[in-house]
Amino acid sequence: DMLTALGQQNRGGYFEYMGRYEEALEAYRLAEERYRKLGETERVGEILDNRGAVLLFLGRGNEALAAHEAAARVFAEAGLTLPYATALCNIGEANRQLADYRSSLTAFQEAHRLYEDLDELTDKSQLALDTANVYLDLNLYPEALAAYQRSSLQLREAGMAHDCARALWGLGVTLAATSKFEEAERALAGAAELFAAAGNSSLLCGVMLDQSLVEEGRGEPEVALAHARRALELVLEKDWSVQRVYAHLRLVDLLLPDADGAEPHLIEARLLSERLALPQVRQRLNERL
Numbered sequence: 001d002m003l004t005a006l007g008q009q010n011r012g013g014y015f016e017y018m019g020r021y022e023e024a025l026e027a028y029r030l031a032e033e034r035y036r037k038l039g040e041t042e043r044v045g046e047i048l049d050n051r052g053a054v055l056l057f058l059g060r061g062n063e064a065l066a067a068h069e070a071a072a073r074v075f076a077e078a079g080l081t082l083p084y085a086t087a088l089c090n091i092g093e094a095n096r097q098l099a100d101y102r103s104s105l106t107a108f109q110e111a112h113r114l115y116e117d118l119d120e121l122t123d124k125s126q127l128a129l130d131t132a133n134v135y136l137d138l139n140l141y142p143e144a145l146a147a148y149q150r151s152s153l154q155l156r157e158a159g160m161a162h163d164c165a166r167a168l169w170g171l172g173v174t175l176a177a178t179s180k181f182e183e184a185e186r187a188l189a190g191a192a193e194l195f196a197a198a199g200n201s202s203l204l205c206g207v208m209l210d211q212s213l214v215e216e217g218r219g220e221p222e223v224a225l226a227h228a229r230r231a232l233e234l235v236l237e238k239d240w241s242v243q244r245v246y247a248h249l250r251l252v253d254l255l256l257p258d259a260d261g262a263e264p265h266l267i268e269a270r271l272l273s274e275r276l277a278l279p280q281v282r283q284r285l286n287e288r289l
Contacts (some may be wrong), residue, residue, distance in 0.1 A: 005034035009047065016054055017162050017204035022239065024054045035113045045074030049087050056094055057202065059242040059276035065094040085114035085123065089130055096134050098278045104134050124156035136174055137280075144174045165194035169207050176214050184214050205231045205243045209250045216254065227252045241272045245281055248272070252288050254271070262288075 012027035027088040028051050035043040052067030072087035088173035092107035109132050129185050132147030152167035188211050195204040202255035208231035234248035255262040266289055271286050 001034045001038055002040075005031045005040070005043065008034070009043075009050070012047075012050055012054075016050070016057075017198055017200060019200040021054050021058055021202070021238075025051065028054070041074060042078050042080060043072045044086075044262075045078070045080075045083065049083070049090055052090055056097060057242070058240070059278050059281070060090075061087065061094060061098045061277040063277075065091065065098065068094055081114055082118055082123070085118070087112045088114070089123075089127055096130075096137060097280075099137075101134055101138060105131075108134070114210070121154065122158050122160065125151045125158065126160075126163055128136060129155070129163060129170070132167070132170055132174075136170060136177075139177075141174055141178050144170070145178075148174060151252050161194050162198065162200075165191045165203070166197075168194070169203075169210070170205075172214070172253065173210050176210065176217060179217065181214050182216050185211070188214065201234045201238070202240050202243050205234045205240075205247060206232070209246055212250060212254070221254060225251070228254055241274070241275050242278065242281070245269045245272045245276070247286070249288060251286055256288075 008027045008031035011025045012031065015021070015024035015027060021212035028047050032044060032047045035047065048067045052064040055061075055067060056066035068087055068090040072084060072091060075084035075087055088107045088111040090102045090109065095101070095104035095107065108127060111127055112124075113119050115127060128147045128151040132144045132151065133142035135141075135147060148167050148171035152164055152171055154161070155164040155167055168187045168191035172184045172191060175181075175184035177186060188207055192204060192207045192211065195207060208227055212224040212227040212231070215221075215227060226270065228247065228250045232244070232251065235243045236246065238244075248265040251265045252262045253270070266285070270289070273281050276282075
């Protein structure tokens with residue numbers, strides 16, 4: 001039973017990195033059943049944390065936050081400092097996506113204090129990446145740039161391709177926001193290559209949408225439009241509401257002021273966003289409507 005549970009947990013992790021989220025959730029469910037049968041409480045905490053990350057990718061923000069908070073309680077009660085710090089990072093990321101930045105930064109600060117005591121370099125690098133995402137959301141570009149640059153180098157050296165890709169993605173978006181389009185293009189191309197190698201169409205779509213933003217900024221709207229359409233095609237047949245909404249909104253931005261061309265994308269985005277507990281998505285949609 002223990003070996004089977006470990007195998008299912010590992011399968012869930014691989015599915016998550018490949019963007020196969022429903023399969024990841026099923027693998028985690030099977031692992032959790034075995035762990036509970038065995039009384040492996042700490043392992044159940046790991047599954048709760050893993051599940052929360054997948055739920056966040058699916059736009060189920062409140063469920064994700066609840067899962068991470070439950071994991072944090074398990075680790076705190078067991079006195080497991082490192083997993084507890086990791087759960088705090090995940091709580092911070094869930095709060096960021098729910099636009100509760102105060103709670104997000106509070107969780108990250110507490111995790112940073114714990115990591116300092118543990119001297120965990122890799123985890124600090126991931127925390128720097130998570131904190132950079134908050135800085136970017138708050139338009140604190142110098143702070144975001146420094147954090148992304150530091151974390152991308154450290155994660156690359158540690159061989160953590162998935163998180164390195166996330167850091168390069170954020171770096172590219174930050175550079176684009178400050179009109180450094182050539183540097184942004186290189187960073188986003190690096191992220192796209194890593195996500196493509198992992199077969200993660202979900203996150204690759206997001207990078208491609210930001211690549212189209214760079215192309216638009218460089219005065220190539222037709223190239224940007226074609227890139228955004230290819231990004232939508234990647235996720236069109238998948239149950240990935242978050243990615244599909246962002247793709248439709250990107251196309252709206254590129255098509256306006258052609259209201260007739262933009263309206264079908266707005267209607268589809270509105271239908272998809274009704275399933276999502278992500279206020280910043282609804283804000284962007286309403287702004288365009």
